[in-house]
Amino acid sequence: MPFFDAASTEPLHPAARAELLSALEAGWADPARLYGPGRQSRLLLDQARARVAAVLGVRPDEVYFTSSGTQAVHLAVLGALRARRRTGRHLVVSAVEHSSVLHTASTHESDGGEVTTVDVDRTGRVDPAAFAAALRPDTALACLQSANHEVGTEQPVAEVAEICRAADVPLFVDAAQSAGRADIPEGWSLLAASGHKWGGPAGVGVLVIRKHTRWRSPLPEDEREGRRVPGFENVPAAVAAAAALEARRQERAVEGPRLSALVERIRERLPRFVPDIEVVGDPVRRLPHLVTFSCLYVEGEALITELDRQGFAVSSGSSCTADTLRPSHVLEAMGVITHGNVRVSLPRGTESTDVDEFLSVLPAAIIRLRRAAGVIS
Amino acid sequence: MSFRRRMRSAQKAATPPQPVAPAVPAGPAPVLIIDALGRKCPIPIILLAERIREVPIGEIVAVKADDVAARTDVPAWCRMKSQDFVREEILPRGWAFHIRRTY
Numbered sequence: 001m002p003f004f005d006a007a008s009t010e011p012l013h014p015a016a017r018a019e020l021l022s023a024l025e026a027g028w029a030d031p032a033r034l035y036g037p038g039r040q041s042r043l044l045l046d047q048a049r050a051r052v053a054a055v056l057g058v059r060p061d062e063v064y065f066t067s068s069g070t071q072a073v074h075l076a077v078l079g080a081l082r083a084r085r086r087t088g089r090h091l092v093v094s095a096v097e098h099s100s101v102l103h104t105a106s107t108h109e110s111d112g113g114e115v116t117t118v119d120v121d122r123t124g125r126v127d128p129a130a131f132a133a134a135l136r137p138d139t140a141l142a143c144l145q146s147a148n149h150e151v152g153t154e155q156p157v158a159e160v161a162e163i164c165r166a167a168d169v170p171l172f173v174d175a176a177q178s179a180g181r182a183d184i185p186e187g188w189s190l191l192a193a194s195g196h197k198w199g200g201p202a203g204v205g206v207l208v209i210r211k212h213t214r215w216r217s218p219l220p221e222d223e224r225e226g227r228r229v230p231g232f233e234n235v236p237a238a239v240a241a242a243a244a245l246e247a248r249r250q251e252r253a254v255e256g257p258r259l260s261a262l263v264e265r266i267r268e269r270l271p272r273f274v275p276d277i278e279v280v281g282d283p284v285r286r287l288p289h290l291v292t293f294s295c296l297y298v299e300g301e302a303l304i305t306e307l308d309r310q311g312f313a314v315s316s317g318s319s320c321t322a323d324t325l326r327p328s329h330v331l332e333a334m335g336v337i338t339h340g341n342v343r344v345s346l347p348r349g350t351e352s353t354d355v356d357e358f359l360s361v362l363p364a365a366i367i368r369l370r371r372a373a374g375v376i377s
Numbered sequence: 378m379s380f381r382r383r384m385r386s387a388q389k390a391a392t393p394p395q396p397v398a399p400a401v402p403a404g405p406a407p408v409l410i411i412d413a414l415g416r417k418c419p420i421p422i423i424l425l426a427e428r429i430r431e432v433p434i435g436e437i438v439a440v441k442a443d444d445v446a447a448r449t450d451v452p453a454w455c456r457m458k459s460q461d462f463v464r465e466e467i468l469p470r471g472w473a474f475h476i477r478r479t480y
Contacts (some may be wrong), residue, residue, distance in 0.1 A: 278457055296454065297423050318446075327418075327446040337453045338446045339419040375423055 001311045002354040006197075007149055007177060007290055007345035008315055012240075013199030015247035020201060020240035027235035032223070045235050048242035055249045056184070056191070058208055064225045065238045066205040069176045069194025073100040075207055075229065076172050076190040078218035080141045081108055084170070088138025089113040094126045094155070095333035096148050098174055102329070105143075123282040124153040124334045132163045139169045146178035146185075150317050150330040150343060151281030152263075152290035154182070161187025170213055177287060179206070180248035181256065189213040198248050199348065200241030203234055251348065259346045260288035262355045266344060267291050273363045280336045289347075292317070294331070295340035295366050297375040303342060306365045312358055317341045340366075404463050407439035407475060408432050414471055418446035422454050425476065429460065432478050437463060443471030451476070 003011070012020070027044040029037035046060070053060040066072040081091060093105050095117050105115045116134045120126050126144060135142065142164050147154045157173055164171040170189035178184055180198030184191070190213060195204035207229065209215050215228070222230035248255075263286075267279050276296035295303065300318025307314055317328030318341040327338030344358070409432045413421035421442040432438045440451060448465065451474040455462035461477035 276457070296457070297419050297426065299417075299419060327449065332449045335449060335453055335456075337457070338449050339422065373419070373423060375426070 001313060002350070002358065003313045003347055004344045004350070004358070005313050005315050006347035007343060009196045009202070010199045010347045012201060013244035013247055013348070016200050016240040016244035019243040020236055023236035023239040027239060031233055031235060041235050044239050045233055048235075048238040051242040051246050052206055055245050056179070056193075056206075056208060057186070058210065061226070062208050062210055064207040064209070064228045065233060065241075066192075066207050066225075066229050067203060067231065067234065069192055069197065069205040070100040071229070072192035072194070072205040072207040073098070073174060074104055075218070076192050076209070077101065077104045077141065077143060078108070079209075079215040079228075080170055080172060080190055080213070081113065082218050083214035083216040084140035088136070088140050090136050090139045091115045092118060092131070092134045092139055092142040092169075094118045094120060094131070094144050096120050096124050096126075096150075096330045097143055097145055098149055098176065099329075101143050101145070101174055120333050122334055122336065124148050124151045124280070124330060125282055125285070126155050126160070128156045128159040128163060131160050132167075135164070135167045135169055139167070141172060142169050143172045143174065146173055146175040147182065147287045148281070148330060149177045150328055151292045151334070152177075152287040152345075153282040154178075154285045154287065158185035158187060161185065164189075177290070180245050181252070181288060190215070195237065195241030195244070198241075199244040201237045204237040204241045206241075248348070255348055256288045259348075259350060262346055262350060262352060263289060263291045263344075265355060266359065269359055270362070273359065274366050277366070278337060280331070280334065290343065290345040292341065292343045294337035295342070296337060297373060298340035298366055298369045299373075300339060300341045302369050303340060303365065306369060307342075307362070310361045310365065312361065315343045315345075317343060403466070404475060405437050407437040407473075409436075409438045410473070411438065411440045413440055413442045413444075413447075415443065417444050418442075418450050421447045422450050425451065425454065426458070429476065429478050434478050434480060437475050437477050439466075439473045439475050441468065441471060441473045447474065448472060 027041045029041045031041040031045045049063045050060040053063045109115050118131050118134050144155050144160050161171050172190040173188040175184050175191050176194045179193035189210050191208040193206040196202040219230050279293040300316035304316050317331050318339050331338040411424050413424050421440050425440050429438050452462045461479050463475040463477050466473040
């Protein structure tokens with residue numbers, strides 16, 4: 001069954017599988033202990049840290065392993081806000097951040113903080129000038145994703161980082177969709193990423209806090225991970241995540257352009273094959289592996305179910321799908337059709353023939369569902 | 378979901394303020410009102426696409442809906458189909474979206 005939902009999670013990378021199995025044997029002991037097996041665990045953990053740091057282009061002592069990408073987001077945002085409380089309690093976020101960022105912003109707001117949301121254009125991209133205008137003397141932190149998780153549009157991180165630096169405001173970048181797939185521009189202060197999205201195991205995220213960035217734990221005191229992340233480290237998962245990230249980095253020169261060409265094929269052909277369809281997101285400044293489109297007059301859930309029946313795993317930002325009754329806040333912010341929405345995100349190794357098969361199955365599925373709804377198109 | 382409420386209010390603040398008093402009509406009266414209250418998207422959009430042909434070109438059709446997705450989908454449909462989205466009227470329950478047929 002072709003799996004086209006890499007933006008949710010990727011299957012375990014073979015390099016990660018091999019290292020996970022050996023680290024389960026060698027890295028089970030408490031890395032905080034001074035006896036042999038403990039030192040062995042510590043060594044594996046710090047090697048994993050150094051490998052992740054090398055791929056991300058940061059220092060090893062700026063990298064902290066968390067239990068998930070979401071935990072990394074929570075710690076980055078709340079910890080930066082807490083450390084800069086004397087500067088102010090104003091937080092700036094883009095309208096299309098991942099829900100983990102927006103929910104953290106809500107928490108900050110209900111704790112008495114203030115939040116400014118920066119709108120996006122039709123492609124889902126933030127205007128750097130609008131972002132600059134949202135910054136204030138009491139702004140404690142600004143948040144901008146590297147690329148959007150639902151439509152693939154890359155954000156102007158380099159420009160916004162420059163603006164934030166000039167305003168002396170730290171920038172947090174949620175790099176969950178880019179890490180391992182695209183270069184992340186420099187200039188940010190904090191970053192979060194998630195291991196399972198690049199082919200590592202679930203249960204490991206990465207928090208990066210650059211040197212000279214003020215940060216104070218929002219959680220009770222704990223000595224793990226340099227006092228930044230509470231709880232016993234998942235050493236085997238960290239090792240496997242590092243192995244997958246490294247492997248992805250090595251494969252990227254070939255795999256990135258290959259997947260990007262497959263996405264381009266979908267972007268280009270779909271509107272010619274099916275009437276009343278809109279491919280959304282930036283056609284050029286985008287992630288290599290992700291494309292989203294909306295089909296008029298079709299229920300997103302029905303389309304996902306129909307494609308599943310045909311053997312294709314894709315996701316949807318439409319309402320009534322799985323866990324939400326509201327349409328995606330990303331599609332709302334962009335002002336594009338929220339019903340009939342499909343996100344296709346290609347994992348590494350996606351076959352060209354699978355994409356062709358998808359393109360041959362999809363138009364008939366859409367037409368069938370439109371007929372069933374009484375629409376003649 | 379307070380961040381969504383916030384985003385909504387931010388979006389509303391960006392558009393010109395609408396008169397609160399319904400006594401003063403904000404535009405020409407619709408010649409056709411489609412009642413899609415209680416119907417989930419895409420039904421309101423399907424009804425709109427089907428029935429807009431019933432009004433003469435240049436006239437207004439209004440769609441009443443209470444699925445919040447319609448607030449995004451009706452203007453987006455108008456943009457895709459080159460119809461003229463006139464305004465959103467707030468009802469005691471849901472909204473009435475006013476569209477001018479252009480062709």
